[in-house]
Amino acid sequence: DFTINAIFYDLNKKEFLDPLRGAEDIKNKILKTPDLNNMKDDPLRMLRLYRFMSNTGFGAEDNLKEFCKNNFDLIKNCAQERIQTEIIHMFEGKYIADTLDTMFDDCVLERVFPFVSEIKKIPPNSHHHLDLVHHSIETVRNLKTDSPLLKIAAFYHDIGKPSCWKIEKDGRHRFI
Secondary structure, three states: OOHHHHOEEEOOOOEEEOOOOHHHHHHOOEEOOOOOHHHHHOOHHHHHHHHHHHHHOOEEOHHHHHHHHHHHHHHHHOOHHHHHHHHHHHHOOOOHHHHHHHHHHOOOHHHHOOOHHHHOOOOOEOOEOOOHHHHHHHHHHHOOOOOHHHHHHHHHOOOOHHHHEEEOOOOOEEEO
């Protein structure tokens, strides 16, 4: 998948081999792929990129993020249980909130979580100082748990707001 995955230990020679300089990328906290065709061959690797970001706090090479932005719909060709597993592992990460922010910036967040296309329409208001997407991400950021399922629940906690959103004449936002 990535250069950091190409490091291995030769049991016979008793040495590490690093043909793609993954150790350097670990030192620089950056995720790179030796060939973008790897992402096309198994589109789940695009979601795995964000899982690795969530678990390590690493950034990703710009061309890799751009590839994801332009090709993320290929993930529809992956088995749902594989996607689900990657999402759960992603929410296990210490850096999940930062990763969700990155996914939003990379235009892939709503392709993984379709409800985002609705909640992003709700701007900051008297209930939230952030728009609803970033409020949901901030809720995950402030949650004090390691449970991926509780983090997912926190991210989804306002999913119903778009269907009951009203703006009163005085400009007050209501969610009844």
